[in-house]
Amino acid sequence: MNKKFLLVISIATVTLLSSCLTSLHNLVTYKTVANDSRITGNWQNRNMTFKIEPVPTSSFFQKMDSAKVNGEEKKSAYDSKEDSLLYSNSYIIDFIKNGYRYYMACCLTRIGDDLYADIQPLTAEPVKRSTAGDIDDMFSGGSYMTTHSIAKVIFHENDLQLRILNSDFIKDQLINGRAAIKYEKDDLFATTIITSSSSELRQFLSKYGNDERLYSPKNTIILTKM
Amino acid sequence: MKKILLSTILFSVILCLVGCLTTLHPIFTSKDLVSDPRLIGSWEKAKDKTRVIYRQPNANEVNNLSSALQNEAGKIYMLDEKEEQGNIKTTYYAFMVKLGKYYYIDYYPASEKARQSADIFFSAHYTPMHSIYRIQFKNSSSFNVQQLDGGYLEKLIKNKQIRIKHEVMEDGGIFITAPTEELQQYLIKYSGVPEAYNNDHNDDYSKIK
Numbered sequence: 533m534n535k536k537f538l539l540v541i542s543i544a545t546v547t548l549l550s551s552c553l554t555s556l557h558n559l560v561t562y563k564t565v566a567n568d569s570r571i572t573g574n575w576q577n578r579n580m581t582f583k584i585e586p587v588p589t590s591s592f593f594q595k596m597d598s599a600k601v602n603g604e605e606k607k608s609a610y611d612s613k614e615d616s617l618l619y620s621n622s623y624i625i626d627f628i629k630n631g632y633r634y635y636m637a638c639c640l641t642r643i644g645d646d647l648y649a650d651i652q653p654l655t656a657e658p659v660k661r662s663t664a665g666d667i668d669d670m671f672s673g674g675s676y677m678t679t680h681s682i683a684k685v686i687f688h689e690n691d692l693q694l695r696i697l698n699s700d701f702i703k704d705q706l707i708n709g710r711a712a713i714k715y716e717k718d719d720l721f722a723t724t725i726i727t728s729s730s731s732e733l734r735q736f737l738s739k740y741g742n743d744e745r746l747y748s749p750k751n752t753i754i755l756t757k758m
Numbered sequence: 759m760k761k762i763l764l765s766t767i768l769f770s771v772i773l774c775l776v777g778c779l780t781t782l783h784p785i786f787t788s789k790d791l792v793s794d795p796r797l798i799g800s801w802e803k804a805k806d807k808t809r810v811i812y813r814q815p816n817a818n819e820v821n822n823l824s825s826a827l828q829n830e831a832g833k834i835y836m837l838d839e840k841e842e843q844g845n846i847k848t849t850y851y852a853f854m855v856k857l858g859k860y861y862y863i864d865y866y867p868a869s870e871k872a873r874q875s876a877d878i879f880f881s882a883h884y885t886p887m888h889s890i891y892r893i894q895f896k897n898s899s900s901f902n903v904q905q906l907d908g909g910y911l912e913k914l915i916k917n918k919q920i921r922i923k924h925e926v927m928e929d930g931g932i933f934i935t936a937p938t939e940e941l942q943q944y945l946i947k948y949s950g951v952p953e954a955y956n957n958d959h960n961d962d963y964s965k966i967k
Binding site for chain 2: 552554556557561627629630632634636651652653656675676677678680681716719720721722727730753
């Protein structure tokens with residue numbers, strides 16, 4: 533990667549927070565989940581490595597699966613047949629940054645000819661537990677709702693592009709009443725969240741998913757296969 | 759899956775749904791805020807002797823808020839919850855409002871150093887929520903705070919005994935999206951209903967001299 537490209541990626545990552553518009557509901561359900569093994573493997577963005585594994589064989593899942601509750605071994609990793617169908621066909625994104633290991637869940641679905649990902653946070657833990665505080669505390673200590681980001685997935689030679697929905701464009705459409713999508717907006721705390729159901733989100737993407745204005749370079753994460 | 763993966767994903771949400779009434783929107787507008795200087799200071803919870811501090815926000819904490827709230831900075835408090843070792847565990851904004859006969863506090867997570875240092879993309883998936891409590895001063899050196907019971911409102915919604923804006927989650931849980939006005943109407947209407955409050959989170963605090 534040349535320096536200019538690195539700079540673009542760096543800016544893109546930094547600006548994601550201010551422009552990230554997330555969804556209350558998962559785009560993907562157990563009925564619409566899809567597999568694509570091309571997403572698995574080790575990927576690189578700048579100097580960071582992203583490991584993407586199927587949930588059932590991921591180190592995260594195996595660690596959780598062997599965990600005990602109240603001293604008793606869990607009987608099943610899944611709470612329901614629907615959860616089993618959804619998550620056993622999904623992926624774990626695992627990366628390390630500034631001494632913390634982050635885990636996110638990634639569910640794929642096909643809409644028309646396109647592939648989309650629903651990404652949600654799982655947990656983050658210090659790589660060296662003895663030297664760092666528990667990062668979970670920053671979220672579990674307060675009241676937070678975990679939400680989902682939605683990205684179009686594009687495979688291009690050795691690259692995996694996650695084209696996260698361009699929140700600036702969507703917010704503009706929402707404010708002007710031009711987007712057929714449900715949302716909640718609170719001006720006092722500058723909170724905006726999409727509240728459309730999974731099926732409504734699918735309808736939206738099947739209608740507007742190929743509109744290039746929905747995406748932008750600053751909201752695109754490019755991962756290169758290692 | 760919920761027990762393992764989703765319990766991790768939605769850890770904070772589960773905590774709230776079990777007891778506390780949490781909402782996407784605040785229970786106040788900037789014009790509704792009230793102040794009570796008695797709140798400032800260090801307090802000890804009678805039940806377990808844990809300590810909390812109520813204080814005025816510093817300049818950075820005020821700057822993190824919208825301009826409408828910055829204009830009411832004198833009526834905004836911060837709550838620092840402490841660990842046993844005395845370190846600050848969590849900090850919330852505390853917004854006090856009078857609705858009907860009672861005073862309520864709307865707690866809202868304040869950005870902390872640890873959170874600010876977390877991965878930006880990861881953090882962006884956590885939406886802060888408002889946690890609702892009723893506060894009653896007994897005198898200048900003691901008060902009681904009681905949590906509003908989210909389960910009670912959920913029951914009213916599921917039994918179709920109330921119309922209040924909400925979303926039904928994939929697991930059947932209820933996510934309250936009611937605007938401020940609807941939330942205020944709910945609090946006033948059910949202020950005298952004991953079941954609307956959570957008895958497990960009904961705490962007396964005494965001022966530490």
